Amino acid sequence: AQKVTQAQTEISVVEKEDVTLDCVYETRDTTYYLFWYKQPPSGELVFLIRRNSFDEQNEISGRYSWNFQKSTSSFNFTITASQVVDSAVYFCALSDPYMYSGGGADGLTFGKGTHLIIQP
Amino acid sequence: GAVVSQHPSWVICKSGTSVKIECRSLDFQATTMFWYRQFPKQSLMLMATSNEGSKATYEQGVEKDKFLINHASLTLSTLTVTSAHPEDSSFYICSASRDPGNTIYFGEGSWLTVV
Numbered sequence: 379a380q381k382v383t384q385a386q387t388e389i390s391v392v393e394k395e396d397v398t399l400d401c402v403y404e405t406r407d408t409t410y411y412l413f414w415y416k417q418p419p420s421g422e423l424v425f426l427i428r429r430n431s432f433d434e435q436n437e438i439s440g441r442y443s444w445n446f447q448k449s450t451s452s453f454n455f456t457i458t459a460s461q462v463v464d465s466a467v468y469f470c471a472l473s474d475p476y477m478y479s480g481g482g483a484d485g486l487t488f489g490k491g492t493h494l495i496i497q498p
Numbered sequence: 499g500a501v502v503s504q505h506p507s508w509v510i511c512k513s514g515t516s517v518k519i520e521c522r523s524l525d526f527q528a529t530t531m532f533w534y535r536q537f538p539k540q541s542l543m544l545m546a547t548s549n550e551g552s553k554a555t556y557e558q559g560v561e562k563d564k565f566l567i568n569h570a571s572l573t574l575s576t577l578t579v580t581s582a583h584p585e586d587s588s589f590y591i592c593s594a595s596r597d598p599g600n601t602i603y604f605g606e607g608s609w610l611t612v613v
Contacts, residue, residue: 413602421589423542423604469541485532486593486602490541 380405382472384489391460392497398456399492401470405451407431411473412453413486414444418466426468429453460496467491501525502594504605511582511612518578519608521548521592527572528594533565536589536607548575548592582612 381404391397403412414426427437429446437444441458457464471486503522511517521531531548546567547555554567566578575594579586591607 415604421591421607421609423591423607425601425604428601485544485547486542487544488534488542 380472380487382470382487382489384468384470384492386492387490388493388495390495390497393462394459396456396458397460397494397496398454399468399470399494401453401455401489403451403453403470403472405472412446413469413471413473414453414455415469415471416466417469417491423469424466426455457494460494462496462498465494465496467493501603502592502605504590504592504608506608507606508609509611511610513583513612514581516578516580517582517610518576519590519592519610521575521577521594521605523573523594523603526594526596528575528596529572531569531575531592531594533567533575533577534591534593536591538589542591545577548577550575579610582610584612586610587612 383402385400389397410431412429416424416426427444434446434448443456445454453470469491470489473486501524503524505520509517529550533545533548534542535545536542544557545560545565546557548567548569550569550572556562564580566580569575575592577590587610589607589609592605593602595602
């Protein structure tokens, strides 16, 4: 069975600090996708990144960066120089194993989320 | 702009009544859509896979007779919560992708409150 663990329930930092959100996943599949989403209080899910299991290169997008370590089954997310607008709940998610079968299944398994609070 | 749209954004209904939530893909056809439920301060849980032209596939523990899913067209899936009870109050959100394995788009979500 698939599982995504976000051990940090809540993180509070002062603005401009760097912060890393941890994500550890479990899957028996060799082919899968990993995602990060941001959920502000309004509820909508904001897509941040999708990474396939064959691409272990780290990625940087502005103040955001992601560290994918297949050996430790981790896909951590770092925000550099955090801002108050970064305050939200962040979810890590893992794709359904049948995503590549052509069957059309793209159901995601979500972690419990990390509530990030950036204090001014 | 939104690629997947949900309606209504929020709804309040009386206990015992049924409420329908729509999920539309705006500029692409989606043979498969997904419905998730999120209780306050909890994670999103996949409820069911909505398949165009066929029966939905429900996750374990989700009552198919209570949460009716209809995917009658390639751009619309509906979730009907039948005989709603206060414990059904939750945030319901759908997703769809243009093709399997491509970017997954989520709707804006629908807040359901049963009183």
